[in-house]
Amino acid sequence: MTRLLHLNAFLMNTGHHEASWRLPESDPYAHVDLAHYVRLARTAERGTFDSLFLADGPQLWSNLAQRPAGALEPLTLLTALATATEHIGLIATASTSYNSPYNLARRFASLDIVSGGRAGWNIVTTAGAEAARNFGLDAEPAHAERYARAAEFLDVAFKLWDSWEDDAVVADKAAGVWGDDGKIHPPRHRGAYFSVAGALNVPRSPQGYPLLVQAGSSDDGKAFAARYAEAVFTAQQTLAGAQDFYADLKSRTAAAGRNPEHVKVLPGIVPVLGSTEAEARAAEQVLEDHIVHTHGVDRLENLLRLAPGTLELDAPLPGDLPPESAIEGAKSRYTLVVELARSERLTVRQLIARLGGGRGHLTVAGTPEQIADRIETWFTQGAADGFNIMPPVLPSGLEAFVEHVVPILRARGLLRTAYGPERTLRERYGLPRPANQYLTPAFA
Amino acid sequence: MTRLLHLNAFLMNTGHHEASWRLPESDPYAHVDLAHYVRLARTAERGTFDSLFLADGPQLWSNLAQRPAGALEPLTLLTALATATEHIGLIATASTSYNSPYNLARRFASLDIVSGGRAGWNIVTTAGAEAARNFGLDAEPAHAERYARAAEFLDVAFKLWDSWEDDAVVADKAAGVWGDDGKIHPPRHRGAYFSVAGALNVPRSPQGYPLLVQAGSSDDGKAFAARYAEAVFTAQQTLAGAQDFYADLKSRTAAAGRNPEHVKVLPGIVPVLGSTEAEARAAEQVLEDHIVHTHGVDRLENLLRLAPGTLELDAPLPGDLPPESAIEGAKSRYTLVVELARSERLTVRQLIARLGGGRGHLTVAGTPEQIADRIETWFTQGAADGFNIMPPVLPSGLEAFVEHVVPILRARGLLRTAYGPERTLRERYGLPRPANQYLTPAFA
Numbered sequence: 001m002t003r004l005l006h007l008n009a010f011l012m013n014t015g016h017h018e019a020s021w022r023l024p025e026s027d028p029y030a031h032v033d034l035a036h037y038v039r040l041a042r043t044a045e046r047g048t049f050d051s052l053f054l055a056d057g058p059q060l061w062s063n064l065a066q067r068p069a070g071a072l073e074p075l076t077l078l079t080a081l082a083t084a085t086e087h088i089g090l091i092a093t094a095s096t097s098y099n100s101p102y103n104l105a106r107r108f109a110s111l112d113i114v115s116g117g118r119a120g121w122n123i124v125t126t127a128g129a130e131a132a133r134n135f136g137l138d139a140e141p142a143h144a145e146r147y148a149r150a151a152e153f154l155d156v157a158f159k160l161w162d163s164w165e166d167d168a169v170v171a172d173k174a175a176g177v178w179g180d181d182g183k184i185h186p187p188r189h190r191g192a193y194f195s196v197a198g199a200l201n202v203p204r205s206p207q208g209y210p211l212l213v214q215a216g217s218s219d220d221g222k223a224f225a226a227r228y229a230e231a232v233f234t235a236q237q238t239l240a241g242a243q244d245f246y247a248d249l250k251s252r253t254a255a256a257g258r259n260p261e262h263v264k265v266l267p268g269i270v271p272v273l274g275s276t277e278a279e280a281r282a283a284e285q286v287l288e289d290h291i292v293h294t295h296g297v298d299r300l301e302n303l304l305r306l307a308p309g310t311l312e313l314d315a316p317l318p319g320d321l322p323p324e325s326a327i328e329g330a331k332s333r334y335t336l337v338v339e340l341a342r343s344e345r346l347t348v349r350q351l352i353a354r355l356g357g358g359r360g361h362l363t364v365a366g367t368p369e370q371i372a373d374r375i376e377t378w379f380t381q382g383a384a385d386g387f388n389i390m391p392p393v394l395p396s397g398l399e400a401f402v403e404h405v406v407p408i409l410r411a412r413g414l415l416r417t418a419y420g421p422e423r424t425l426r427e428r429y430g431l432p433r434p435a436n437q438y439l440t441p442a443f444a
Numbered sequence: 445m446t447r448l449l450h451l452n453a454f455l456m457n458t459g460h461h462e463a464s465w466r467l468p469e470s471d472p473y474a475h476v477d478l479a480h481y482v483r484l485a486r487t488a489e490r491g492t493f494d495s496l497f498l499a500d501g502p503q504l505w506s507n508l509a510q511r512p513a514g515a516l517e518p519l520t521l522l523t524a525l526a527t528a529t530e531h532i533g534l535i536a537t538a539s540t541s542y543n544s545p546y547n548l549a550r551r552f553a554s555l556d557i558v559s560g561g562r563a564g565w566n567i568v569t570t571a572g573a574e575a576a577r578n579f580g581l582d583a584e585p586a587h588a589e590r591y592a593r594a595a596e597f598l599d600v601a602f603k604l605w606d607s608w609e610d611d612a613v614v615a616d617k618a619a620g621v622w623g624d625d626g627k628i629h630p631p632r633h634r635g636a637y638f639s640v641a642g643a644l645n646v647p648r649s650p651q652g653y654p655l656l657v658q659a660g661s662s663d664d665g666k667a668f669a670a671r672y673a674e675a676v677f678t679a680q681q682t683l684a685g686a687q688d689f690y691a692d693l694k695s696r697t698a699a700a701g702r703n704p705e706h707v708k709v710l711p712g713i714v715p716v717l718g719s720t721e722a723e724a725r726a727a728e729q730v731l732e733d734h735i736v737h738t739h740g741v742d743r744l745e746n747l748l749r750l751a752p753g754t755l756e757l758d759a760p761l762p763g764d765l766p767p768e769s770a771i772e773g774a775k776s777r778y779t780l781v782v783e784l785a786r787s788e789r790l791t792v793r794q795l796i797a798r799l800g801g802g803r804g805h806l807t808v809a810g811t812p813e814q815i816a817d818r819i820e821t822w823f824t825q826g827a828a829d830g831f832n833i834m835p836p837v838l839p840s841g842l843e844a845f846v847e848h849v850v851p852i853l854r855a856r857g858l859l860r861t862a863y864g865p866e867r868t869l870r871e872r873y874g875l876p877r878p879a880n881q882y883l884t885p886a887f888a
Contacts, residue, residue, distance in 0.1 A: 019620075021615075021617070021622060022617045022620060023617075024617075026617075028613065028615035028617070028622060029613065029615070031647075032557050032646070032647055034557075034558050057645075058546055058547065058550075058645065059642050059645060060628070060642055060643045060644065060645045061645070063623075063625050064612060064613070064622060064623025064624060064625050064627075064628060065621050065622060065623060065624070065625055066622065067622050068622055068623075069622075069623060069645070070608070070644070070645045070646045070647050071645065071646065072554045072557060072558065072646060073547075073550050073551050073554040073646065075520065076519065076520075076523050076551060076554040076555055076558060077554065077558070079520050079523040079524050080523050080524070080526065080527050080558050082524065083524050083527040083528065084527065098544065098546075098547070099544075099547065100542065100543075100579055102502055102542075102578040102579060103502065103517075103542070103543065106502075106517050107517050107520060110516045110517040110520040110521065111520055113476050113478075113516060114478050114516065114520060114521070114524050130641075130642055133639070133640075133641035133642060134546045134640050134641060134642050135544055135546060135640075136638060136639045136640075137639075138639075164514070168508060169472065169473065169508070171465075171472035171473070173465070173466045173467075173468075173470075173472070176463075176466060176734070176736040176739075177509050178465060178472060178508060178509060178510065178511050178512055178513075179507075179508025179509060179512075179513060180508060180509070181507050181508050181509055183508075184504070184508060194580060195577070195580045195581075195582075196577075196578050196579075196580075197574075197577035197578060198503050198504055198574055198577060198578050199504045200504065200514070201501075201502065201503060201504045201505070201513070201514045201515065202476070202514045202515065202516060202517065203475075203476055203514050290620070292620040295620075
C-alpha cells in the first residue's frame with residue numbers, strides 16, 4: 001500500500017499567529033462561534049484531512065489584553081462538529097491530572113459512538129501552577145509524578161473501555177434477557193492514584209479506544225509516547241532535528257514492544273502562503289508588524305521562569321538560564337525556545353517574531369509549491385508521517401492550504417483524493433482495533 | 445400574561461416502562477443510537493416542549509439481563525442534539541459529588557454557548573456506593589455531606605460563570621487590545637470541599653448560568669431546591685400529595701428570599717395513550733405482561749436495602765422497614781415506594797407493576813382527552829407548573845403525545861402553538877438572566 005500523508009488541522013480561534021486576531025478579516029469573537037468552527041471542519045474535510053485537533057488546558061491562559069483567550073471545551077465543540085462532518089477525525093485534548101478516569105473514559109466513548117468511530121484523545125499531563133490551583137492544589141505536581149499518574153490513568157481507561165465485551169447486548173426479547181452480565185468486566189482497580197471498581201456505563205465504542213495522541217517531547221513525554229501514543233504532535237525547526245526525533249521515537253516504540261508503524265509522527269507546520277514568494281513574505285511581515293512586543297516579552301519571561309523586566313528587547317537571552325532538568329513545566333518547549341535563540345543568535349525581538357507565528361513550530365512562507373516541497377521532503381526523508389497544519393490566520397489560511405497546497409500533494413500521489421472506505425479514525429491511521437484485554441488468553 | 449404549561453420530555457432509550465424494550469417495535473440498541481435521540485428531540489420540538497432531559501449516574505445501573513443499561517454521557521448527547529434542533533432546552537444531569545466545579549462549569553457554559561442559551565443542569569448529589577467506588581471512595585458519602593458539598597459546588601460554579609463580565613472582550617484591533625483584564629474576576633475560592641483560584645477559560649454564556657434543575661424530594665433536597673432550583677422534577681401519585689409538595693416548595697422558596705414564581709414544579713407523568721380507555725388499558729396490560737418479576741424483586745430489595753430473597757411476590761412489604769432517616773441513599777424515592785405500597789395495600793407483585801411503568805411517577809392510561817384533563821386539573825389546581833413527560837415506550841409514546849394530546853392542550857389555551865420570540869431556556873421559563881455577582885453594589 002502506498003504510504004500517504006496524515007494531515008491534521010490544528011484549529012485555534014483566529015489562527016496560530018498571535019497577531020492574527022488584529023487583521024481586518026479576523027473575527028475577534030471566533031473563539032465562541034460554532035459556525036466558525038463548522039466552516040473550518042468542513043474545509044479540512046474537503047482537503048481529506050485525517051483529523052481536527054483542539055489544544056486545551058483547564059485554566060485561563062495569558063492575559064486578555066494580548067490575544068483571544070478562553071475556548072469552548074474541546075469534547076463539547078468536537079461533538080457539535082461531529083454532527084456537521086462525515087469522515088474527519090476529532091481529536092480533543094484532555095488532562096490526566098485534572099480529570100477522573102471514569103468520567104473521561106465515558107466521555108471519549110460517547111464521542112466515539114456519536115461520531116461513528118472518529119474520536120481521538122490528545123493525552124496531556126498539564127503543566128503549570130495555574131491549572132493546579134483550579135483543582136484544589138497549591139502547586140503543580142512534579143513532572144515525573146504527572147507522568148506516573150498519566151500511565152495509571154491510561155491503565156484504568158483501558159480497563160473501562162474493555163469493561164463491556166462487544167457482544168454484551170444479546171437483546172433476547174422473547175426470553176426477556178437484554179444483556180449478558182458474564183460479558184461485563186468491572187475493573188476493580190486499586191492503584192496509587194485511582195480506585196475504580198465498576199464497569200463503564202456506556203458500551204464499548206466503535207474504535208474500542210479513541211486514537212491516542214501525545215505531544216510532550218521531554219524524555220518522560222517520549223517514553224510515554226513510545227508506550228501508548230498512536231500519533232505524536234511535535235515542534236521541530238529543522239529537517240535534521242525532525243529526523244532525529246522521528247528515528248528516536250520509532251526506535252523507542254519498537255523497544256517498547258510495539259510496531260513502530262503504529263505511531264505516526266506529525267510535526268507542526270505554519271504555512272504562510274502567497275502566489276509568489278515575495279507575496280508570502282509580505283503576508284508574514286504584515287503579521288509581524290501587528291505583534292505587540294511588550295506582550296511577547298511577558299510571555300517569554302513566563303516561559304523561561306524569569307522575573308518581569310529581566311529581558312531586553314534588542315539583546316540576546318541571558319546566558320545563565322537554568323537547564324531543562326530544573327523545569328517542572330513544559331520542559332521540551334523550554335529547550336526548543338532556548339536552543340532556537342542560541343543557535344540562530346536571535347535578539348529577544350527576533351525570537352518573539354519567530355515564536356509569534358507558531359510558538360516554536362516550523363513556519364514556512366512561500367508558494368504552494370514551496371510548501372508542498374517542504375512537506376514532501378520531510379515526509380520522504382524520515383522526518384514525518386504527516387503534518388499538524390497550523391494556519392497562521394483562520395479561516396483563510398486553512399482555505400488557502402486546501403485550495404492550493406492540497407491539489408499539489410494529491411497530484412504527487414502523497415495525499416488521498418477522496419476518503420476511502422475506512423470508517424474510523426483508527427482505520428485511517430492503519431491501526432488495528434484494540435483487542436479487549438479481558439478476552440486475551442491471560443484472562444480466558 | 446397567560447400562564448402556560450412547561451413541558452419537558454424525559455428521554456430514556458426505549459421508554460420509561462421497564463419492559464418497553466421487549467415490544468416488537470422497540471430497538472434494543474436505542475441507548476447508543478444518536479438517530480433515535482434526534483428523532484425524539486425533533487418530535488418534542490414539534491410539540492413546542494420547553495426542554496429535553498436526560499437522567500444519569502456515574503455507574504452501570506442494575507444488571508444487564510433486566511433491561512437496557514448504559515447510556516451516552518448526557519452533555520455529549522445533548523450537544524449533538526443541540527445541532528439538530530433550534531428552540532428546545534437541553535437539560536443534562538450531572539453530579540456535584542463526582543465532578544470538579546472548574547470542569548463542569550466550563551462544560552455547561554460551552555453547551556450554553558453552542559446551543560445559543562438552551563442549557564439546563566439537573567443538579568444531583570448521586571446516591572449509592574456503586575458510584576462512590578468508581579471515584580476512589582469506599583462508601584457513599586453521607587446524605588447531608590453530599591448536600592453540603594453540592595451547595596459549595598454551586599457557590600463555586602456561580603463564581604466561575606461570573607468570572608468574565610459580559611463585555612470583557614473589547615476587540616480593539618487598532619490598539620492591539622483584545623480583552624479588558626479588569627473585567628475578569630478570579631474566584632480565589634477556598635472552602636471545605638473545593639479550592640479554585642482562577643477565572644473560567646470560557647466567556648460568560650448567553651444565559652449567564654444554565655437553567656438550574658433539581659429532583660431530590662427529601663428534606664435536604666427541598667431545602668436545596670428552595671435555595672437554588674428554577675425547575676423541580678418530582679414523583680407524585682395523587683393530586684393532594686402534589687398540591688402539598690407544590691405549596692411546600694413555593695413557600696420554602698419564598699422563605700429563602702426568592703420569588704416563588706421563579707421555581708417551576710414539574711411532576712412526572714407516564715401517559716399510556718389509547719383512542720379509547722379500553723385500548724389504553726390494553727396497552728398498559730401488554731407492557732405489564734412483559735415484566736420479568738424476578739428482576740422487579742431484585743430491584744425492590746435493592747431500593748429497600750433488604751437482603752436478597754426477603755420479599756415474596758404475593759405478599760405485602762414487610763412491616764419492619766427502616767424509617768427514611770436511616771436511609772443514606774435516595775431518601776424520597778424510598779418513602780414514596782413504601783407509602784405507595786402501604787396506602788394502596790399492594791402485594792410485591794402489584795407494587796412491581798406500578799413501579800415498572802414509571803418508577804413511582806404518576807401513570808395515566810386513557811384517551812388523549814383524559815390525559816389532557818389530568819394535566820389541566822393538576823396545572824390549574826395548584827399541583828404543577830407543567831409536567832415531566834415520561835412516555836412508557838419511545839419513540840412511539842412521545843409521538844402519540846405530540847400528535848394527540850398537544851393539540852388538545854393548545855386548543856384549551858394551556859400550551860403555546862409555536863415557539864415565541866424568546867431565545868433562551870431561561871426566557872422560556874420567565875426567568876431573568878442572573879446578574880453578575882461581581883457587578884452588584886457589594887462588589888462595586
